[in-house]
Amino acid sequence: ETGVTQTPRHLVMGMTNKKSLKCEQHLGHNAMYWYKQSAKKPLELMFVYNFKEQTENNSVPSRFSPECPNSSHLFLHLHTLQPEDSALYLCASRGAGRADTQYFGPGTRLTVL
């Protein structure tokens, strides 16, 4: 495996379900990101982890819970979601340089019924 991988690629869940999204990076990066992408809107930053420590939380509802056990893995735990949470969820990783590029995974297409 190379780059940034995400599983599952597609997820359909009910409003009362609990599920988790997984991201893994094979680039040796130390920063990992969760973004939400909805139609006609800019990518919306959700969480940032740097060396496993959360450094950004952009007022994300508590029904989204991130977890970063090490620099290579990032999870997004989902519970009691709303239909408006349906979107493409993207994970990205970045190196430690001053203006290092973010590299994205393929995303998880989430549908909340």
Add this chain to the structure above:
Amino acid sequence: EDQVTQSPEALRLQEGESSSLNCSYTVSGLRGLFWYRQDPGKGPEFLFTLYSAGEEKEKERLKATLTKKESFLHITAPKPEDSATYLCAVQAPAGNQFYFGTGTSLTVIP
């Protein structure tokens, strides 16, 4: 408020018809400006990073340029396989925050 604006929202070109996409930004103390290509249902694919005004980068039919307030992605003699959404992002001075535009959806017609 820091902002990134891309134009046009959508662009249709005939194969071989060159054009430019625009990304204007209001972030002060820019650390870097990034261009990505995104195909439907996939994650953004990195194209270029520009760091300072006057800088240019090229890759095949694409050329990115940067001024103090905007960046252009020039597409020369596009092919149908260049059809995608092109995203622009800027890195804020703090370092961890990236601001994205809404993208330009490019369609190249054979």
